Amino acid sequence: MAKLVLGIDIGGTGIKSAPVDVEKGKLCSEPVKLSTPRPATPEGVQQVLKEIVARFAWSGPIGIGFPGVVKRGVIRTAANMDASWIGFPARERFRKTVGRACAIVNDADAAGMAEMRFGAGRSFYRHDGGTVLMITLGTGIGSALFVDGHLVPNTEFGHLEMDGRDAEKLAAASVKTSEQLSWEAWSERLNRFLQKVEFLLSPDVMIIGGGISAEWEIFFPLLDVSARLLPAQMGNDAGIVGAALACLRDRD
Ligand code: BGC
DSSP: OOOEEEEEEEOSSEEEEEEEETTTTEESSOOEEEEOOSSOOHHHHHHHHHHHHHHTTOOSOEEEEESSOEETTEEOOOTTSOGGGTTOOHHHHHHHHHSSOEEEEEHHHHHHHHHHHHSTTGGGOSTTOOEEEEEEESSSEEEEEEETTEEETTOOGGGSEETTEEHHHHHSHHHHHHTTOOHHHHHHHHHHHHHHHHHHHOOSEEEEESGGGGGHHHHGGGOOOSSEEEEOSSTTHHHHHHHHHGGGSSOO
């Protein structure tokens, strides 16, 4: 019988969820997409979590991706969420809210794990897989670093400084929209960001994810890095699938 986990991807703008077959890396139904409450406080988000669990009438395991640093179930940063998340013992509280244990991990680590297991990183998910860096471009910029198939959790390359600002404030996909940047103008920023990360890490492979990666054929030719550049393959499902996979790890 398929092993099913409810995957929930908490984002700065939306909260997406679906039951996931964690052996196949596939959603078992259309994802439910709800807006992230404004302000995006722990209380507001917990109401949404309750609603999701009720909608799916879910009584099985739950894995959650959160857009910030998560150490042993406690939220440590929340750049695009309400500041009251910082220090919030999410694992413990969510357990009370939804009535069962939840695994909780960083959202980009979740998406990276999904791509490594089932998507663009499949062939590098092994003991000699080299250094693979997944970059997610959305509201912010997330990163997931894999060394020979092992995740180094909670890397935050989106907050590297560029032109005196957080790189994600210049090069996230949301900035292309909010500043109405042309592909050329946005790609120039993204390229400088990727070159900076490359200088620091020398990854063998960079996987570019987030909704905008569907348009990779437009902007990959404008990028100039030595690493092998691959578009993510799991689209918007990566965050949900990866959140569900978090349940299979014995520590987060
Ligand atoms: C957060 C990261 C997160 C990324 C993508 C950043 O602002 O600091 O933890 O992975 O946004 O959501």
